[in-house]
Amino acid sequence: MSQRIICLLLLGMITLPGLAQDPMRFQAEIDTIKAKNTPKEGIIFTGSSSIRLWPDLNDWFPEVEVINHGFGGSETSDLLHYADELIIKHQPRKVFIYEGDNDVNSGKAAARIITDMEFLVRKIEKESPNTEILILSAKPSEERWHLRAKYEEYNTLLKAFCNENNYIFIDVWIPMIAENGDIIPNLFKEDRLHMNEKGYKIWQSLISPYVK
Numbered sequence: 001m002s003q004r005i006i007c008l009l010l011l012g013m014i015t016l017p018g019l020a021q022d023p024m025r026f027q028a029e030i031d032t033i034k035a036k037n038t039p040k041e042g043i044i045f046t047g048s049s050s051i052r053l054w055p056d057l058n059d060w061f062p063e064v065e066v067i068n069h070g071f072g073g074s075e076t077s078d079l080l081h082y083a084d085e086l087i088i089k090h091q092p093r094k095v096f097i098y099e100g101d102n103d104v105n106s107g108k109a110a111a112r113i114i115t116d117m118e119f120l121v122r123k124i125e126k127e128s129p130n131t132e133i134l135i136l137s138a139k140p141s142e143e144r145w146h147l148r149a150k151y152e153e154y155n156t157l158l159k160a161f162c163n164e165n166n167y168i169f170i171d172v173w174i175p176m177i178a179e180n181g182d183i184i185p186n187l188f189k190e191d192r193l194h195m196n197e198k199g200y201k202i203w204q205s206l207i208s209p210y211v212k
Contacts, residue, residue, distance in 0.1 A: 023081035030082055037203040038067050038090050043211060046086050047098030048074045050139060053194055060204050061211045062153045067092075075103045076116040083120060090126045094206065095124065096170075100154055105144055109155040114161050121167060134168040134210055139199075140176050140183050142192035168210060177204050 038044075043066045045051050051070030058066055071078070071088045079086070087095050096118070102209040103113045121133050137155040139147070155173050162169035176199070178184045187199035197205070 023078045025076060026071050026074060028081070028084060028141070029177070033069050033071065034085055036067070038069075039065070040091050041093050042067055042090065043096075044069050044087060044090060044092040045096045045098075046070055046079060047096075048072060048102050049194060050101065051096075051098050054200060054203075055153065060200065061208065061209045064211055066211065070098070073102060074099065075106065075108070076100060076113055076120060077103075078121045080116060080123065083123055084127075087124055091128050092131050094132045094134060094210070096134045096136065096210075097121075100138045100158065101141075101144075101151075104138060104147055104150050104154050109149065110157050113154055114157050117158070117161065120163075132168070133171060135162055136170045136207075138143045139172050142183060142188055144193065145183065154183070170206055172203055172206060175206060 010115075043064055045054070045066060046069040048070065049072035051068060052072045054060070054068065054070070059067045067090075069085075071082075079097070079099055097117075097167060099117065099120075100113050104110070104118070105166070117135070121135075124131055124133060135158065137149050137158060140151065151173070155171070157172070159169050161167075176184055176187060184202075187195055187202070189196050
Protein backbone atom coordinates (compact mmCIF):
# COMPACT_ATOMS: atom_id res chain seq x y z
CA MET A 1 0.00 0.00 0.00
CA SER A 2 1.46 3.37 -0.99
CA GLN A 3 2.33 6.05 1.55
CA ARG A 4 -0.26 8.29 -0.10
CA ILE A 5 -3.08 5.85 0.66
CA ILE A 6 -1.87 5.26 4.21
CA CYS A 7 -1.77 9.00 4.92
CA LEU A 8 -5.23 9.56 3.50
CA LEU A 9 -6.64 6.68 5.53
CA LEU A 10 -5.11 8.05 8.72
CA LEU A 11 -6.57 11.46 7.98
CA GLY A 12 -9.98 9.95 7.35
CA MET A 13 -10.13 11.41 3.86
CA ILE A 14 -10.92 8.08 2.22
CA THR A 15 -12.48 4.83 3.30
CA LEU A 16 -11.44 1.37 2.36
CA PRO A 17 -12.80 0.33 -1.04
CA GLY A 18 -15.61 -2.11 -1.54
CA LEU A 19 -18.21 -0.29 0.56
CA ALA A 20 -20.25 1.47 -2.14
CA GLN A 21 -22.32 -1.55 -3.17
CA ASP A 22 -22.60 -5.13 -2.03
CA PRO A 23 -20.22 -7.17 -4.21
CA MET A 24 -22.00 -10.37 -3.22
CA ARG A 25 -24.73 -9.53 -5.71
CA PHE A 26 -22.31 -10.74 -8.38
CA GLN A 27 -21.65 -14.10 -6.73
CA ALA A 28 -23.69 -16.19 -9.19
CA GLU A 29 -21.89 -14.62 -12.12
CA ILE A 30 -18.53 -15.08 -10.43
CA ASP A 31 -19.34 -18.76 -9.80
CA THR A 32 -20.02 -19.19 -13.53
CA ILE A 33 -16.66 -17.63 -14.37
CA LYS A 34 -14.90 -19.82 -11.80
CA ALA A 35 -16.36 -22.90 -13.49
CA LYS A 36 -14.39 -22.10 -16.66
CA ASN A 37 -11.22 -23.98 -17.41
CA THR A 38 -8.94 -20.97 -17.04
CA PRO A 39 -5.29 -21.82 -17.70
CA LYS A 40 -2.51 -20.38 -15.60
CA GLU A 41 -0.20 -17.75 -17.06
CA GLY A 42 -2.71 -16.81 -19.73
CA ILE A 43 -4.15 -13.45 -20.77
CA ILE A 44 -7.22 -12.30 -18.84
CA PHE A 45 -9.68 -9.57 -19.73
CA THR A 46 -11.78 -8.46 -16.80
CA GLY A 47 -14.01 -5.62 -15.69
CA SER A 48 -17.56 -4.51 -16.34
CA SER A 49 -20.05 -5.25 -19.11
CA SER A 50 -17.99 -3.80 -21.95
CA ILE A 51 -15.71 -6.78 -21.34
CA ARG A 52 -18.37 -9.31 -20.39
CA LEU A 53 -20.45 -8.60 -23.50
CA TRP A 54 -17.50 -8.77 -25.90
CA PRO A 55 -18.67 -11.69 -28.04
CA ASP A 56 -16.30 -14.55 -28.83
CA LEU A 57 -13.31 -12.69 -27.46
CA ASN A 58 -10.85 -15.29 -28.74
CA ASP A 59 -12.04 -14.73 -32.31
CA TRP A 60 -10.95 -11.10 -32.02
CA PHE A 61 -7.42 -12.07 -30.88
CA PRO A 62 -6.80 -15.41 -32.64
CA GLU A 63 -3.04 -15.28 -32.25
CA VAL A 64 -3.28 -16.04 -28.52
CA GLU A 65 -5.74 -17.55 -26.06
CA VAL A 66 -7.54 -14.87 -24.09
CA ILE A 67 -9.97 -15.44 -21.22
CA ASN A 68 -13.04 -13.30 -20.55
CA HIS A 69 -13.57 -12.73 -16.82
CA GLY A 70 -15.83 -9.70 -17.15
CA PHE A 71 -18.91 -9.30 -14.97
CA GLY A 72 -21.59 -6.80 -15.88
CA GLY A 73 -22.43 -3.83 -13.71
CA SER A 74 -19.23 -4.06 -11.71
CA GLU A 75 -17.29 -1.17 -10.27
CA THR A 76 -13.60 -1.06 -9.40
CA SER A 77 -14.26 -2.00 -5.79
CA ASP A 78 -16.14 -5.11 -6.95
CA LEU A 79 -13.20 -6.29 -9.02
CA LEU A 80 -10.97 -5.72 -6.00
CA HIS A 81 -13.29 -7.93 -3.95
CA TYR A 82 -13.06 -10.74 -6.50
CA ALA A 83 -9.46 -10.21 -7.57
CA ASP A 84 -8.31 -13.49 -6.04
CA GLU A 85 -10.82 -15.61 -7.97
CA LEU A 86 -10.75 -13.70 -11.25
CA ILE A 87 -7.07 -12.76 -11.53
CA ILE A 88 -4.58 -13.78 -8.88
CA LYS A 89 -5.28 -17.52 -8.62
CA HIS A 90 -4.55 -17.83 -12.36
CA GLN A 91 -1.26 -15.90 -12.21
CA PRO A 92 -1.85 -14.46 -15.70
CA ARG A 93 1.02 -13.08 -17.71
CA LYS A 94 -1.21 -10.14 -18.67
CA VAL A 95 -4.46 -8.71 -17.32
CA PHE A 96 -6.53 -6.09 -19.16
CA ILE A 97 -8.75 -4.14 -16.76
CA TYR A 98 -11.82 -2.11 -17.71
CA GLU A 99 -13.42 -0.42 -14.72
CA GLY A 100 -14.53 3.11 -13.87
CA ASP A 101 -17.41 3.39 -16.31
CA ASN A 102 -20.03 2.33 -13.76
CA ASP A 103 -18.16 4.08 -10.93
CA VAL A 104 -18.56 7.47 -12.58
CA ASN A 105 -22.19 6.78 -13.41
CA SER A 106 -22.89 5.86 -9.78
CA GLY A 107 -21.60 9.23 -8.62
CA LYS A 108 -18.15 8.33 -7.30
CA ALA A 109 -15.55 11.08 -7.44
CA ALA A 110 -12.70 10.49 -9.87
CA ALA A 111 -10.10 10.60 -7.08
CA ARG A 112 -11.98 7.91 -5.16
CA ILE A 113 -12.06 5.63 -8.21
CA ILE A 114 -8.31 6.04 -8.65
CA THR A 115 -7.81 5.11 -5.01
CA ASP A 116 -9.84 1.93 -5.55
CA MET A 117 -7.81 1.18 -8.67
CA GLU A 118 -4.60 1.65 -6.73
CA PHE A 119 -5.72 -0.85 -4.09
CA LEU A 120 -6.54 -3.29 -6.89
CA VAL A 121 -3.30 -3.06 -8.85
CA ARG A 122 -1.13 -3.07 -5.72
CA LYS A 123 -2.84 -6.31 -4.69
CA ILE A 124 -2.18 -7.84 -8.10
CA GLU A 125 1.46 -6.69 -8.01
CA LYS A 126 1.98 -8.19 -4.56
CA GLU A 127 0.26 -11.53 -5.12
CA SER A 128 0.92 -12.06 -8.83
CA PRO A 129 4.20 -10.21 -9.40
CA ASN A 130 4.82 -11.55 -12.91
CA THR A 131 1.51 -10.22 -14.24
CA GLU A 132 1.66 -7.26 -16.62
CA ILE A 133 -1.16 -4.83 -15.83
CA LEU A 134 -2.89 -2.96 -18.66
CA ILE A 135 -5.68 -0.50 -17.82
CA LEU A 136 -8.28 0.81 -20.26
CA SER A 137 -9.77 4.26 -19.99
CA ALA A 138 -13.50 4.68 -19.63
CA LYS A 139 -15.27 4.78 -22.99
CA PRO A 140 -17.71 7.47 -24.12
CA SER A 141 -21.32 6.38 -24.61
CA GLU A 142 -24.45 8.08 -25.87
CA GLU A 143 -26.43 7.03 -22.79
CA ARG A 144 -23.95 8.67 -20.40
CA TRP A 145 -22.81 11.59 -22.56
CA HIS A 146 -24.25 14.05 -20.06
CA LEU A 147 -21.48 12.91 -17.70
CA ARG A 148 -18.78 13.64 -20.27
CA ALA A 149 -16.83 16.07 -18.07
CA LYS A 150 -16.71 13.59 -15.18
CA TYR A 151 -15.48 10.81 -17.46
CA GLU A 152 -12.81 13.04 -18.92
CA GLU A 153 -11.67 13.98 -15.41
CA TYR A 154 -11.46 10.31 -14.45
CA ASN A 155 -9.55 9.39 -17.61
CA THR A 156 -7.08 12.23 -17.04
CA LEU A 157 -6.37 11.06 -13.49
CA LEU A 158 -6.20 7.42 -14.58
CA LYS A 159 -3.67 8.19 -17.31
CA ALA A 160 -1.51 10.16 -14.87
CA PHE A 161 -1.72 7.31 -12.34
CA CYS A 162 -0.65 4.76 -14.96
CA ASN A 163 2.21 6.92 -16.21
CA GLU A 164 3.50 7.54 -12.69
CA ASN A 165 3.45 3.85 -11.83
CA ASN A 166 4.52 2.31 -15.17
CA TYR A 167 1.21 0.62 -15.98
CA ILE A 168 0.14 0.54 -19.60
CA PHE A 169 -2.75 2.91 -20.23
CA ILE A 170 -4.96 2.22 -23.25
CA ASP A 171 -7.07 5.22 -24.24
CA VAL A 172 -10.35 4.04 -25.77
CA TRP A 173 -12.07 7.42 -25.28
CA ILE A 174 -10.37 9.61 -27.90
CA PRO A 175 -10.54 7.05 -30.75
CA MET A 176 -14.32 6.85 -30.26
CA ILE A 177 -14.74 10.63 -30.63
CA ALA A 178 -15.30 12.26 -34.04
CA GLU A 179 -13.52 15.40 -35.23
CA ASN A 180 -16.54 17.53 -34.30
CA GLY A 181 -16.21 16.43 -30.65
CA ASP A 182 -19.22 14.11 -30.63
CA ILE A 183 -19.17 10.35 -30.37
CA ILE A 184 -18.62 8.56 -33.68
CA PRO A 185 -22.09 7.43 -34.78
CA ASN A 186 -23.33 3.84 -34.89
CA LEU A 187 -20.94 2.38 -32.30
CA PHE A 188 -23.64 1.22 -29.89
CA LYS A 189 -26.54 -1.15 -29.55
CA GLU A 190 -30.08 0.12 -29.06
CA ASP A 191 -29.44 0.81 -25.37
CA ARG A 192 -26.89 3.48 -26.44
CA LEU A 193 -24.50 2.16 -23.77
CA HIS A 194 -23.09 -1.19 -24.88
CA MET A 195 -21.01 -1.41 -28.03
CA ASN A 196 -21.81 -3.19 -31.25
CA GLU A 197 -19.28 -4.84 -33.57
CA LYS A 198 -18.16 -1.48 -34.97
CA GLY A 199 -17.32 -0.25 -31.48
CA TYR A 200 -15.41 -3.39 -30.62
CA LYS A 201 -13.40 -3.13 -33.83
CA ILE A 202 -12.01 0.16 -32.53
CA TRP A 203 -11.09 -1.54 -29.27
CA GLN A 204 -9.51 -4.45 -31.10
CA SER A 205 -7.24 -2.11 -33.06
CA LEU A 206 -6.08 -0.41 -29.86
CA ILE A 207 -5.58 -3.56 -27.79
CA SER A 208 -4.08 -5.94 -30.37
CA PRO A 209 -0.52 -4.53 -30.17
CA TYR A 210 -0.47 -5.29 -26.45
CA VAL A 211 -1.93 -8.79 -26.76
CA LYS A 212 0.73 -10.06 -29.16
